Amino acid sequence: MLTDAPPRNSNLAGFRESDRLTRLDLPDDASLPAIAKSIESAMKAEQIARVRSACAEFLKAALQFYRVPDCSVRVLASRPLRVREQWTTELFGDYAPETMVIRVWMRTAVRKEITSFGTFLSTLCHEFCHHLDYRKFGFADSWHTRGFYERAAMLYHHARGTPLKHLVWVPISGGRWRIDWPRMNRSAGG
Numbered sequence: 001m002l003t004d005a006p007p008r009n010s011n012l013a014g015f016r017e018s019d020r021l022t023r024l025d026l027p028d029d030a031s032l033p034a035i036a037k038s039i040e041s042a043m044k045a046e047q048i049a050r051v052r053s054a055c056a057e058f059l060k061a062a063l064q065f066y067r068v069p070d071c072s073v074r075v076l077a078s079r080p081l082r083v084r085e086q087w088t089t090e091l092f093g094d095y096a097p098e099t100m101v102i103r104v105w106m107r108t109a110v111r112k113e114i115t116s117f118g119t120f121l122s123t124l125c126h127e128f129c130h131h132l133d134y135r136k137f138g139f140a141d142s143w144h145t146r147g148f149y150e151r152a153a154m155l156y157h158h159a160r161g162t163p164l165k166h167l168v169w170v171p172i173s174g175g176r177w178r179i180d181w182p183r184m185n186r187s188a189g190g
């Protein structure tokens, strides 16, 4: 995971705010984890219609909790050739702010390998967090800041029912950050 470079224009204040916003309110019930489980079993059975309806249900529950305008989700069998997200790390989904449509796909483009459940759910949460950036937090853009990844990770670990790992960052050039995996894995193991 790699953050975007800070913008050079008037959006810099919003970017910094997104970077600092490292927490996301989470539901205190188990509805999202329960729906995530049904996504997992539908994926295992390779029943795309069930995956679709479970994803729509997941989104509906999340929209209600965060009180944001509706967005919709399209689950595609495989990755489309043209992908909106410009970040090369995003191979599994995208979000269009104008139409408020999330797309996630079950197979990668080239080798047609099935996306793992963890990656699929993480992508769904990631794209939903783009929706929250525009519609809940009112950011002018939805940058991949450290705060963004923290918020997406909180939602993902809540939905997956796994303990939240704090992300450990190291600075790289251009004001960007990347995850320090060796340090994260050490702290998880220790």
Ligand SMILES: [Zn+2]
Binding pocket: 085, 087, 090, 126, 127, 130, 144
């Ligand atoms: Zn993204």
